[in-house]
Amino acid sequence: MFVGKHNHKLQIHKKIHKEILEIELDISQKYIDNLLDKLTKDILNKKEIALNSLDTVTQSLCTEIEDKLSI
Amino acid sequence: MENFDQIFTLLAEHEGISLNLDILETGLLNILALLAILIYVGRDFLGSLLETRQAEIITAVQDAEERLNEANKRLAEAQKQLTQADVIFAQIKEETLNTKKLLLKADSDQSRKDLSTRFSRAIAALRSKELQVYSEIKKQIITLVLKRTVIRAQETFGPKPRAIALINETINKLEGELL
Numbered sequence: 001m002f003v004g005k006h007n008h009k010l011q012i013h014k015k016i017h018k019e020i021l022e023i024e025l026d027i028s029q030k031y032i033d034n035l036l037d038k039l040t041k042d043i044l045n046k047k048e049i050a051l052n053s054l055d056t057v058t059q060s061l062c063t064e065i066e067d068k069l070s071i
Numbered sequence: 072m073e074n075f076d077q078i079f080t081l082l083a084e085h086e087g088i089s090l091n092l093d094i095l096e097t098g099l100l101n102i103l104a105l106l107a108i109l110i111y112v113g114r115d116f117l118g119s120l121l122e123t124r125q126a127e128i129i130t131a132v133q134d135a136e137e138r139l140n141e142a143n144k145r146l147a148e149a150q151k152q153l154t155q156a157d158v159i160f161a162q163i164k165e166e167t168l169n170t171k172k173l174l175l176k177a178d179s180d181q182s183r184k185d186l187s188t189r190f191s192r193a194i195a196a197l198r199s200k201e202l203q204v205y206s207e208i209k210k211q212i213i214t215l216v217l218k219r220t221v222i223r224a225q226e227t228f229g230p231k232p233r234a235i236a237l238i239n240e241t242i243n244k245l246e247g248e249l250l
Contacts, residue, residue: 017175021182028186032193039197047204062219
């Protein structure tokens with residue numbers, strides 16, 4: 001009876017601990033998702049900036065090619 | 072009731088209660104003789120009665136002592152069992168605590184692994200996205216440069232067939248270098 005009571009309490013503690021861990025994992029997952037979303041948006045913004053500034057960036061490359069083509 | 076009334080009447084006639092010192096009149100000798108006879112006759116009977124009573128009392132005391140000893144033994148046994156129960160209780164408590172620690176540690180380790188996996192997935196997704204964007208930008212740069220070069224070449228060389236062939240050959244070479 002004594003051992004059974006202890007086992008019961010142990011199961012309850014285990015359940016509570018597991019629930020706490022699950023909550024912590026959910027919070028961490030949300031944090032990760034938010035961070036990933038933020039970083040992805042940042043990458044896409046940089047991509048837009050890079051694509052918009054390609055005209056000036058590729059100018060030197062075009063000049064180099066034209067020199068090689070002697071035109 | 073009449074006798075009761077007569078007592079008060081006699082008391083009133085003799086003017087109060089007084090001590091009668093006349094031995095013969097009070098019958099003291101008779102009483103003493105009666106007592107002596109009683110003691111003489113009843114000595115054996117009283118002796119045996121008292122001996123029986125003494126034996127009973129001794130037996131009762133011995134029984135009480137035996138019961139006391141038995142009770143002391145049972146008390147000692149109970150205390151011993153209590154001590155053993157305390158030891159077992161302490162052992163069970165310690166074992167339970169250890170089991171609890173192990174179970175909670177296992178859960179914590181599992182959660183740590185889950186978290187690590189989730190971070191790894193997030194990092195992999197981010198790197199994949201970076202590579203995709205990098206590839207798109209690279210592709211866009213190549214396309215833009217080639218278009219510009221083609222336009223510039225067409226403007227320079229015109230529609231001459233040899234020039235077109237030369238341009239295509241050069242562009243193919245450049246494309247291979249760029250990619």
